[in-house]
Amino acid sequence: MKEEFNIISNLIEENTRVLDVGCGNGDLMKFLQENKTKDIRGLEISKEKVQNCLSKGLTVIEGNAESDLKQFPKSSFDYVILSQTLQAFLNPELVINELLKVGKKVIVTIPNFGYWRVRLQLLFKGTMPVTENLPHEWYNTPNLHMCTIKDFYNFCSSKNIKIFKSIALKKSRISEINKSNLNYKNLDSHLGIFLIES
Amino acid sequence: MNKNIDTKKIIISNPLKLDCGKEINNFPIAYETYGELNSEKSNAILVFHALTGDQYVSGKNPITNKDGWWSYVVGKNKPIDTNKFFVICANVMGGCMGSYGPSTLNESTGKQIGTDFPIITINDMVNAQYELIKYLEIEKLFAVVGGSMGGMQVLQFVANFPDKAKLAIPIACTSSHSAQNIAFNELGRQAIMADSKWENGFYSNYKLNPDKGLAVARMAAHITYLSEKGLQEKFGRKLQDRDSLRYGFEADFQIESYLRYQGSVFVDRFDANSYLYITRAMDYFDLSKQYKGNLSDAFKKTKTKFFVISFTSDWLYPTSENREIVIALNSIGADVGFVEIESDKGHDSFLLDVPSFLKTLGDYINSTYKVINERRI
Numbered sequence: 001m002k003e004e005f006n007i008i009s010n011l012i013e014e015n016t017r018v019l020d021v022g023c024g025n026g027d028l029m030k031f032l033q034e035n036k037t038k039d040i041r042g043l044e045i046s047k048e049k050v051q052n053c054l055s056k057g058l059t060v061i062e063g064n065a066e067s068d069l070k071q072f073p074k075s076s077f078d079y080v081i082l083s084q085t086l087q088a089f090l091n092p093e094l095v096i097n098e099l100l101k102v103g104k105k106v107i108v109t110i111p112n113f114g115y116w117r118v119r120l121q122l123l124f125k126g127t128m129p130v131t132e133n134l135p136h137e138w139y140n141t142p143n144l145h146m147c148t149i150k151d152f153y154n155f156c157s158s159k160n161i162k163i164f165k166s167i168a169l170k171k172s173r174i175s176e177i178n179k180s181n182l183n184y185k186n187l188d189s190h191l192g193i194f195l196i197e198s
Numbered sequence: 199m200n201k202n203i204d205t206k207k208i209i210i211s212n213p214l215k216l217d218c219g220k221e222i223n224n225f226p227i228a229y230e231t232y233g234e235l236n237s238e239k240s241n242a243i244l245v246f247h248a249l250t251g252d253q254y255v256s257g258k259n260p261i262t263n264k265d266g267w268w269s270y271v272v273g274k275n276k277p278i279d280t281n282k283f284f285v286i287c288a289n290v291m292g293g294c295m296g297s298y299g300p301s302t303l304n305e306s307t308g309k310q311i312g313t314d315f316p317i318i319t320i321n322d323m324v325n326a327q328y329e330l331i332k333y334l335e336i337e338k339l340f341a342v343v344g345g346s347m348g349g350m351q352v353l354q355f356v357a358n359f360p361d362k363a364k365l366a367i368p369i370a371c372t373s374s375h376s377a378q379n380i381a382f383n384e385l386g387r388q389a390i391m392a393d394s395k396w397e398n399g400f401y402s403n404y405k406l407n408p409d410k411g412l413a414v415a416r417m418a419a420h421i422t423y424l425s426e427k428g429l430q431e432k433f434g435r436k437l438q439d440r441d442s443l444r445y446g447f448e449a450d451f452q453i454e455s456y457l458r459y460q461g462s463v464f465v466d467r468f469d470a471n472s473y474l475y476i477t478r479a480m481d482y483f484d485l486s487k488q489y490k491g492n493l494s495d496a497f498k499k500t501k502t503k504f505f506v507i508s509f510t511s512d513w514l515y516p517t518s519e520n521r522e523i524v525i526a527l528n529s530i531g532a533d534v535g536f537v538e539i540e541s542d543k544g545h546d547s548f549l550l551d552v553p554s555f556l557k558t559l560g561d562y563i564n565s566t567y568k569v570i571n572e573r574r575i
Contacts, residue, residue, distance in 0.1 A: 059503070061535060071524075
């Protein structure tokens with residue numbers, strides 16, 4: 001978690017306007033507030049988590065990214081962050097499009113379904129993968145649209161979304177993803193972090 | 199009802215031009231304060247009361263001898279902690295607890311003003327209260343807070359005085375009174391005016407009081423403050439002090455007895471004409487219309503932080519209407535937080551013991567106060 005926060009923080013310039021979509025209990029917001037910028041907002045669907053954020057004095061709105069991002073004007077944030085949440089939406093493509101409208105730049109992090117530990121579970125155990133990063137069983141997972149680093153990379157190129165930076169994380173090891181190492185990074189990383197722009 | 203009320207009061211000498219066109223001056227605004235203003239004058243919170251509230255937010259209300267109307271929220275070690283904050287609340291203009299209203303005595307005749315009182319608006323109420331803040335020599339409030347009609351005043355205050363509050367918390371309110379809400383208010387007014395003792399609003403001249411009409415108005419309104427589920431759970435079809443139906447029109451059911459009681463205690467503390475004037479002010483409230491149909495424009499000039507709160511079972515000022523305020527603020531990039539609190543207690547939730555509301559509100563106010571103070575240093 002800490003590694004992911006550090007990477008996201010390094011992608012963000014100081015004193016910019018940031019929106020964290022699916023901000024949960026506000027841990028990333030707090031981290032960025034202490035390290036990067038005071039001007040940070042959150043959007044979260046769970047009442048309980050919204051209340052936790054507000055209790056910490058964080059500016060958070062209860063709402064659903066699929067319907068409530070519309071209320072923000074175009075390019076109203078320098079960065080919009082979607083941390084490990086994309087797979088939980090009914091319509092991830094729509095959400096990405098909304099994010100790209102609201103934010104000048106968008107940071108998306110993806111739990112990689114192409115990670116070899118995940119692949120091995122399905123291959124050898126024949127059951128849906130359950131890992132540290134993907135702790136749910138198939139019957140109670142909130143994750144509707146799992147994808148791999150390669151899937152997201154290809155999605156961006158097919159939709160003409162510019163990838164400024166793509167970073168792979170394996171445990172605490174950080175590396176860059178590019179076209180030539182894509183297959184390898186897709187196999188050997190548990191998390192992908194993308195900085196994109198429309 | 200202005201019956202020998204010994205209340206803190208200022209007389210506002212500056213002329214105030216009302217929305218109806220009339221200008222008033224030398225009028226009283228009654229208020230109460232709790233806690234101490236710090237030396238930097240940075241800890242003041244102005245609380246706005248709702249339709250039937252008054253300046254007695256916390257502690258014992260000296261008129262009713264009951265707890266102040268927001269005792270769950272304001273007081274020592276409460277969410278708005280008066281050990282830390284200086285809390286101010288004024289009786290609204292049009293009210294009957296010492297501020298300028300229809301029961302104020304006309305100095306030349308010695309009689310109550312009655313329905314010669316001008317029609318007032320939420321805007322007028324807020325402008326009058328701003329005079330109180332000036333009188334108290336507070337340059338900038340830490341927060342303006344209020345629920346229901348109090349929330350409308352919060353919105354109007356920030357629109358009128360964009361740099362006079364650091365934080366604004368409108369709770370369970372709306373930016374524009376809906377047809378349904380106007381309808382309920384009209385029902386209440388008609389009940390009062392249908393009472394033969396109303397005498398076109400000059401009942402006090404005849405030593406009369408339209409208390410039957412006012413009680414019916416209160417009973418009808420009280421239903422709108424609750425939720426269907428809350429009513430069903432609390433009362434169901436339970437009978438009042440009897441084992442079987444009496445086949446008559448007495449209060450057989452507990453809910454009937456409860457409403458009758460609510461009506462009867464209300465008439466002892468509230469003036470019928472005030473009820474007419476204040477409900478009218480609520481009906482006239484349409485902040486977006488004041489800004490040519492664009493609610494966002496009301497907040498364009500402000501840097502005030504907003505925190506909007508609604509309740510799941512509030513059907514009088516539903517979440518959708520509170521959300522419209524949030525949307526208007528977001529569309530201009532204002533600093534706004536929002537949560538809908540889970541509660542079965544209907545619109546009245548903001549006045550009652552709803553732990554998640556009290557906790558979120560208190561934590562938010564305290565952490566925001568800390569952050570704002572840290573930033574200043």
